Structures are given as structure tokens and as C-alpha cells.
Amino acid sequence: MNRDFPPIDNTTEPAFDVLVVGGGIQGAGVAQAAQAAGYRTLVVEKTAWAAGTSSKSSKLIHGGLRYLQSGDFALVRESLHERALLLKLAPQLVHSNWFVIPIYRDSRYRPWQIRAGLSLYWLLTGCREEGRFEVIPRAKWPQLPGLKTEGLQSVFRYRDAQTDDSKLTAAVVQSAVSLGAQTRCPATLLSAEATAAGYRVQLESSEGVETVHSRLLVNAAGPWINRVAERLSPHPRQLEIELVQGAHLVLDQQISAQCFYLESPEDGRAVFVLPWYEGTLLGTTETAFSGDPDQLRPSAEERRYLLKVLHHYFPDYRGMVCGDMAGLRVLPKEQAGFHWRSREVQFVEGNHYLAIYGGKLTGYRATAEKAMQRISKVLGGATPQADTRTLPLPSGL
Numbered sequence: 001m002n003r004d005f006p007p008i009d010n011t012t013e014p015a016f017d018v019l020v021v022g023g024g025i026q027g028a029g030v031a032q033a034a035q036a037a038g039y040r041t042l043v044v045e046k047t048a049w050a051a052g053t054s055s056k057s058s059k060l061i062h063g064g065l066r067y068l069q070s071g072d073f074a075l076v077r078e079s080l081h082e083r084a085l086l087l088k089l090a091p092q093l094v095h096s097n098w099f100v101i102p103i104y105r106d107s108r109y110r111p112w113q114i115r116a117g118l119s120l121y122w123l124l125t126g127c128r129e130e131g132r133f134e135v136i137p138r139a140k141w142p143q144l145p146g147l148k149t150e151g152l153q154s155v156f157r158y159r160d161a162q163t164d165d166s167k168l169t170a171a172v173v174q175s176a177v178s179l180g181a182q183t184r185c186p187a188t189l190l191s192a193e194a195t196a197a198g199y200r201v202q203l204e205s206s207e208g209v210e211t212v213h214s215r216l217l218v219n220a221a222g223p224w225i226n227r228v229a230e231r232l233s234p235h236p237r238q239l240e241i242e243l244v245q246g247a248h249l250v251l252d253q254q255i256s257a258q259c260f261y262l263e264s265p266e267d268g269r270a271v272f273v274l275p276w277y278e279g280t281l282l283g284t285t286e287t288a289f290s291g292d293p294d295q296l297r298p299s300a301e302e303r304r305y306l307l308k309v310l311h312h313y314f315p316d317y318r319g320m321v322c323g324d325m326a327g328l329r330v331l332p333k334e335q336a337g338f339h340w341r342s343r344e345v346q347f348v349e350g351n352h353y354l355a356i357y358g359g360k361l362t363g364y365r366a367t368a369e370k371a372m373q374r375i376s377k378v379l380g381g382a383t384p385q386a387d388t389r390t391l392p393l394p395s396g397l
Contacts, residue, residue: 015040015212015213015214015215016040016041016042016182016212016213016214016215017034017039017040017041017214017215017216017379017382018030018031018034018039018040018041018042018214018215018216018218018375018379019041019042019043019044019199019201019212019214019216019217019218020034020041020042020043020044020218020220021044021189021217021218021219021220021221021228022043022044022045022219022220022221022222022224022225022228023043023044023045023046023047023048023049023050023051023169023173023183023185024049024050024051024052024053024054024169024220024222025050025054025165025168025169025172025359025361025364026054026220026222026345026356026359026364026367026368027043027045027218027220027221028043028049028050028169028172028173028176028364029172029364029365029367029368030043030218030220030356030367030368030371030372031043031172031173031176031181032172032173032175032176032179032181032368032388032391033365033368033369033371033372033388034176034181034218034368034372034375035176035179035180035181035385036176036179036384036385036386036387036388036391037372037375037376037382037384037385038382038383038384038385039375039379039382040180041176041180041181041182042181042182042183042184042212042214043173043176043181043182043183043184043185044183044184044185044187044189044203045183045184045185045186045187046186046187046188046189047185047186048185048186049166049169049170049173049185050165050166050169050170052222052223052224052293052327052328053222053223053327053328053329054165054166054169054222054327054361055165055166055169055325055327056165056246056248056325056326056327057165057246057327057361058246058248058272058274058281058283058284059162059163059164059165059274059276059281060160060161060162060163060272060274060361060362061082061083061086061087061094061160061161061162061163061361061362062079062083062160062161062362063076063077063079063080063083063121063124063125063160063362064076064079064343064360064362065117065118065121065158065160065261066270067343068117068120068121070342072342072343072344073124074344075342075343075344075360075363076121076124077124078363078366079360079362079363080121080124080125080131081366082362082363082364082365082366083160083161083362084125084128084130085365085389086161086163086362086365087161089390089391089392089393090163090168090171090392090393090395092395093163093164093167093168093171093393093395094161094162094163094168095161095162095163096130096159096160096161097159097160097161097162097257097258097259097275098157098158098159098258098259099157099158099159099160099258099259099260099261100136100144100147100155100156100157100256100258100259100260100261101114101155101156101157101158101260101261102144102147102152102154102155102260102262102313103152103153103154103155103156104151104152104153105151105153106151106265107153107263108263108268109263111153111154111156114154114156115135115156118133118156118158119133121133121158122158130159131158131159132158132159133156133157133158133159134156134157134158135154135155135156136155136156136157141155144256145255145256146255146256146314146315146316146317147260147313147314148312148313148314148315157258160259162259162274162275163361165361168361168393171393171394171395172364172393174393174394175391175393175394178394179385179386180385184203184205184210186205186206187203187204187205187210188203188204188205189201189202189203189228189231190202190203190204190209190231191231191232191233192217192231192232192233193232193233194232194233194234194351194352194353195213197213197215198213198214198215198216198217198352199213199214199216199217199232199352199353200212200213201213201214201217215352215378215379216352216353216354216375216378216379217232217352217353217354218354218355218356218371218375219236219353219354219355219356220355220356222328222330223243223293223328223330224293225238225241225330225355225356225357226238226239226241229355232353236348236350236353236355237348237350238348238355239332239333239346239348239355239357240332240333241330241331241332241333241357242288242331242332242333242338243288243289243290243293243328243329243330243331244286244287244288244289244328244329244331244338245285245286245287245288245289245296245298245299245302245326245327245328245329246283246284246285246286246287246326246327246328246329247283247284247285247287247298247299247302247303247306247324247325247326248281248282248283248284248298248306248324248325248326249281249282249283249298249303249306249307249321249323249324250276250279250280250281250282250321250322250323250324250325251279251280251281251282251310251317251319251320251321251322252279252319252320252321252322253279253280253317253318253319253320254275254276254278254279254280255273255275255280255314255317255319256273256275257275258275259272259273259274259275260272260273260274260313262309262313264305264308264309265308265309265312266305266308266309269285269286271283271284271306271309272284273310273313273314279319279322280319282306282307282309282310283306285298285302285305285306286329286338287299287301287302288338289328293328296326296327296328297326298324298325298326302326303321303324307321329358330357330358331343331358332346332357332358343358343360344358345357345358345359345360345363345367345370346358347370347371347374349374352378354371354374354375356371365388365389368388369388
């Protein structure tokens with residue numbers, strides 16, 4: 001849906017209240033929230049919706065059970081709340097599934113620790129029925145397809161959710177467009193110059209160079225966030241970040257209709273074995289990345305690492321690798337190891353500028369809500385069209 005908006009600074013060029021740079025899940029979420037709140041919104045994506053990390057995740061809508069280890073209780077509670085919302089608002093895209101945790105004699109965590117973690121996970125759901133967990137009795141272990149039982153001491157399972165991250169992102173963009181947002185995809189931000197009223201932005205697409213004005217610019221470019229910031233004049237403040245590569249392998253045979261939450265025998269990291277259409281998704285890794293995010297590829301070492309986990313727990317699996325993918329997490333630069341760094345989103349605010357660093361797939365709507373609190377303070381009130389807490393996502397994708 002396209003509309004002509006009144007100009008800014010007495011120009012005849014198109015004008016918007018909010019211009020979002022980045023068509024991943026975070027940018028899509030902000031575009032939807034801004035347009036729903038009544039602001040004239042444009043979202044710009046250089047390649048395709050969810051072309052970056054938002055299509056290369058573990059495809060999970062989850063609270064983040066492992067984040068309890070680092071004490072991120074608020075993040076887990078928020079994510080569990082968002083999981084419950086998405087199961088209602090997008091049942092065609094988000095579905096609940098069982099996650100199985102096997103505990104062996106040589107596992108780093110004891111059964112009592114897993115029980116305690118899952119009990120806390122349940123409490124953080126508000127003690128809802130879908131948050132309950134169970135212990136799978138020994139008599140049913142043979143029903144776990146192909147799982148190694150030597151040294152197995154206990155098996156737990158709990159419920160979380162899965163999605164197709166590309167389709168979810170596209171649905172959020174479609175929701176924003178249905179409310180009146182405009183899009184430019186593919187289009188590249190060439191430059192953005194601060195003015196008294198916001199930003200004068202130059203965009204390049206197959207149709208040529210276009211100049212638009214926006215009262216506020218949102219930088220939601222994910223791994224490219226600081227590269228986008230360098231194209232703004234004057235340069236806004238940037239956070240020091242590290243990019244961490246997470247790789248997945250796609251296997252041609254489905255191991256199980258359930259999900260497995262495993263511990264790498266090499267370093268104790270969490271690795272998921274997940275049903276993915278007719279095959280299996282195996283991941284993820286944590287590898288420091290430097291270079292061009294556009295040239296991202298899984299490494300041979302990551303492939304070896306993941307296959308070692310797979311064959312440790314499923315020694316008789318005979319499926320083949322039929323695909324792979326890698327995405328980049330944006331983490332704050334700290335001394336702590338990647339595993340222990342906070343996954344909480346960070347915002348940088350400037351004059352008519354907002355940057356979104358990090359963020360989880362599950363919490364995209366909550367992140368957009370926090371962004372809107374900051375945006376509305378700058379832009380003032382508007383007439384809301386919808387509330388994203390109750391707005392169903394479109395299903396015709």
C-alpha cells in the first residue's frame with residue numbers, strides 16, 4: 001500500500017515519521033509497531049526480508065532455558081511471555097513442541113540441577129500448564145529414536161516452540177504494510193544527513209537514487225549496524241561490539257518429530273537437534289567473526305564440531321548433510337566468554353536517531369515496544385491504528 005505524505009522542510013520529496021534501516025526481524029518489528037502506533041513508516045532493506053541472521057537462526061521461539069545459568073531472569077520471563085503471545089497471534093507460523101534433555105553419567109549437569117532449572121522455567125511462565133515438564137520413564141527410552149542409551153541416567157522433556165524465521169519476518173513486514181507502511185526492498189542507504197527536522201536520506205534501488213525525509217531514523221541493521229552508522233552525517237554514537245558466528249547444518253533425514261537439547265561432549269555448549277520440514281536442523285556454534293558479514297559461511301571446523309555432537313548422541317544416524325547456514329550475533333564487547341554475555345537488547349539514542357543492538361528472534365515484538373517508548377518521546381503523540389499485543393499476523397504467505 002503506497003501513500004503520499006506531506007513534505008518536510010518545504011520540499012517536494014516523500015516524508016515519513018520513522019525510517020527503519022534493516023529488514024530482519026528487529027527492523028520488521030519496529031516498522032510494524034511504528035505504523036500500528038500511527039506513525040508514517042518506511043522500512044528499507046538492501047537484499048531481501050530476513051536475508052541475514054533472521055533467516056539463519058535456530059528457528060526457536062523460546063524463553064532461553066540456558067540463560068537461567070547467567071541469571072538473565074528478566075530476559076527469560078519476557079521471552080516466555082512473548083512465546084505465549086506468538087502462539088496465539090501466529091499459530092500458522094509458531095507451534096509448540098517437546099524438547100528432550102538426556103542426562104548421562106558424564107554430563108556436566110546432574111538431574112537435580114536440570115529439575116531445578118526446569119522448575120524455575122515453569123515458575124517464570126506464571127505456572128501455566130504449557131510450562132510444565134516431565135521425566136520420561138526408563139521404559140520409554142527405547143521410543144527416543146536412535147538416541148544413545150549407554151550411560152544414560154535420566155531424560156527430561158519440556159515444551160518450547162519452533163518457527164520458520166524467514167516466514168515469520170515476512171509476515172511481520174506484511175502486517176506493517178497492511179497498516180500503511182511503505183517498503184523499499186531491495187534498496188541501499190547511501191547517506192543520511194541530519195537536518196533540523198530529522199534526516200534527509202538518499203536511497204539507491206534498481207529504479208535509481210531517491211531522496212526521502214524522515215523525522216527519525218532507526219538503525220536496525222544487525223551485524224551491519226555500525227557500518228550503517230558510518231553513512232550518517234554527523235556520525236552517531238556507536239557501541240563496541242563483537243560479532244559471533246553461529247552455524248547450522250541441515251540434514252536430509254528427520255531424526256525425530258521432537259527436539260533434542262544436547263550438551264556438546266567437547267566443551268559443554270548447548271546444541272539442538274531439531275525437526276526441520278522433512279529433515280533435521282543441527283546447531284549452533286559460537287565462533288568469533290571478523291570480516292565482511294556479506295561473505296559469511298560455516299567453517300570446516302564448525303561442521304566437524306556439529307557432526308561430532310550428532311554422532312556422539314545418535315551413533316546410528318545415516319543421514320547426510322544437505323545444506324548449511326551461518327548467522328551473526330551482535331554481542332557487547334566484554335572480557336566474559338560469548339556464552340556468558342547478556343543477550344539483552346541495547347539501544348543508542350541520538351538526535352532523531354535510534355540504534356538497536358542485538359535482540360532475540362523470540363522477543364522482537366517486545367524490543368519494538370521498547371523502541372516505541374523512545375520514539376514516541378521524540379515524535380510526540382499519534383493516533384494508534386492497532387496494538388501489536390493483540391494484532392494477529394497474516395497467514396497467507
